[in-house]
Amino acid sequence: MSASPYTESIGRLIDELTKLPGIGEKTAQRLTFFLLKAPEEDVKELANALIAVKEHVRYCSVCGNITEQDPCRICRDDRRNKQMICVVEEPNDLFAIERTREYSGLYHVLMGTLSPLDGIGPEDIRIQELLVRLQQASCEEVIIATNPNVEGEATAMYLAKLLKPLGIKITRIAHGIPVGGDLEYADEITMTRALEGRREL
CATH class of the missing domain: 3.40.1360.10 (Dna Topoisomerase Vi A Subunit; Chain: A, domain 2)
Known part of the structure; x- marks a missing residue:
């Protein structure tokens, strides 16, 4: 079995991206290299947006819709x-x-x-x-x-x-x-x- 051509952090990001629906390994590689070229501030904004969604979005206690304020x-x-x-x-x-x-x-x-x-x-x-x-x-x-x-x-x-x-x-x-x-x-x-x-x- 040949060793991965990527650094550990790049390989990890590709692995994480392939967990998303509709994202195969080739698309994950393209996204990873796009993010590597992107300005650091843009990448941080993306990371912050992902964290904010997980921290603030919940399900409405009445209807089950996604919301940041309950009820929706x-x-x-x-x-x-x-x-x-x-x-x-x-x-x-x-x-x-x-x-x-x-x-x-x-x-x-x-x-x-x-x-x-x-x-x-x-x-x-x-x-x-x-x-x-x-x-x-x-x-x-x-x-x-x-x-x-x-x-x-x-x-x-x-x-x-x-x-x-x-x-x-x-x-x-x-x-x-x-x-x-x-x-x-x-x-x-x-x-x-x-x-x-x-x-x-």
């Missing part, structure tokens, strides 16, 4: 429609919906999906917290916005079955053909969802 900005906002709760898998899904500026209700972040094969059951994600919220609040509609994959669909069906007895309207976001997509390349599930989610023009 959305939960504190009196202009939001308190009658609607949109259930998402992760905080980044919440941000994707917020970017549309079309939704004005509240959120509930599950922090995952049901996945029996991976040993993730209802007690491993924030379903109990959702039930407690719904019992304490006067919510009229729960929008289930989990991803259109096997785990997301299983989670959506489980939630619908669990919440139906509460007498709350349960809806599922429509999934369909993306803008710019061709029908011939759509799979059967996407095409079915597109037809189911059709609306009158």
